[in-house]
Amino acid sequence: MFIDSHTHLYSKDFEADFQEVMEQILRSDVRLMVIPGVDVHSIEPIQKLCETYPQYCFPAIGLHPTEVKSDFGEQLQTIRQHLNRSHYYAIGETGLDYYWDTTFKAEQIKAFRAQIDFAIEFQRPLIVHSRDAFEDTLSILSEYKEHAISGVIHCFSGTVEQAQKAVQSGFYLGIGGGVTFKNSKLPDVVANIDLQHLLLETDAPFIAPHPYRGTRNDSRYIPLIAQRIADIKHVSIDIVAEQTTQNALQLFNLPQPI
Numbered sequence: 590m591f592i593d594s595h596t597h598l599y600s601k602d603f604e605a606d607f608q609e610v611m612e613q614i615l616r617s618d619v620r621l622m623v624i625p626g627v628d629v630h631s632i633e634p635i636q637k638l639c640e641t642y643p644q645y646c647f648p649a650i651g652l653h654p655t656e657v658k659s660d661f662g663e664q665l666q667t668i669r670q671h672l673n674r675s676h677y678y679a680i681g682e683t684g685l686d687y688y689w690d691t692t693f694k695a696e697q698i699k700a701f702r703a704q705i706d707f708a709i710e711f712q713r714p715l716i717v718h719s720r721d722a723f724e725d726t727l728s729i730l731s732e733y734k735e736h737a738i739s740g741v742i743h744c745f746s747g748t749v750e751q752a753q754k755a756v757q758s759g760f761y762l763g764i765g766g767g768v769t770f771k772n773s774k775l776p777d778v779v780a781n782i783d784l785q786h787l788l789l790e791t792d793a794p795f796i797a798p799h800p801y802r803g804t805r806n807d808s809r810y811i812p813l814i815a816q817r818i819a820d821i822k823h824v825s826i827d828i829v830a831e832q833t834t835q836n837a838l839q840l841f842n843l844p845q846p847i
């Protein structure tokens with residue numbers, strides 16, 4: 590069995606055929622899914638999804654760096670209220686993204702720090718999105734060392750050296766469909782990092798693995814990512830499944846799957 594540690598299954602992209610997709614996922618070997626938020630508007634659809642499928646879908650809550658605008662303070666207040674009211678398995682997605690737009694760079698950093706404080710206060714792991722911002726991301730995280738924060742650098746896309754630094758800081762690496770792409774640098778990362786530091790993720794509906802690249806992604810494709818990791822590491826897919834499942838159960842403190 591597998592765990593998809595990052596899927597936006599509540600996305601509008603699934604609206605038209607949600608039931609069908611969900612039934613197919615439930616028939617697959619993917620047992621549990623962690624559902625990260627991106628802003629206050631994703632809170633309600635995530636809640637609905639996780640209440641409908643409480644044995645399969647586990648909510649996280651956060652403000653994604655590309656959603657950080659001038660109203661980020663109010664959004665974070667709302668998020669904190671929800672953290673007080675309901676159980677969330679992680680804070681995220683949060684992090685830094687300098688790839689799309691750096692207009693709100695200073696606000697992104699403030700929002701990231703505020704969400705690290707949430708992780709400390711509520712003792713939850715972080716789901717960190719970092720794009721073109723790895724050095725800032727890691728240097729900010731390292732300031733909180735004494736709090737023993739943990740989490741995942743989701744959709745990891747950095748170098749081997751950056752991967753090693755993230756792992757040394759107590760973070761897992763979320764490996765997604767990118768590892769199956771031609772010319773990807775990720776196989777090098779996967780070859781050099783022990784399985785006990787890796788999580789599987791789709792980031793659905795985005796980044797479908799080969800041979801579905803460019804189409805809508807969903808959790809059923811997790812075994813394709815696992816198989817690629819198994820090939821790179823010269824181990825069986827069962828070993829990848831078992832270790833990454835243990836990693837995700839432990840990081841997010843998820844219940845044992847049935």
Ligand SMILES: [Zn+2]
Pocket residue numbers: 595597625682792
């Ligand atoms: Zn995501």
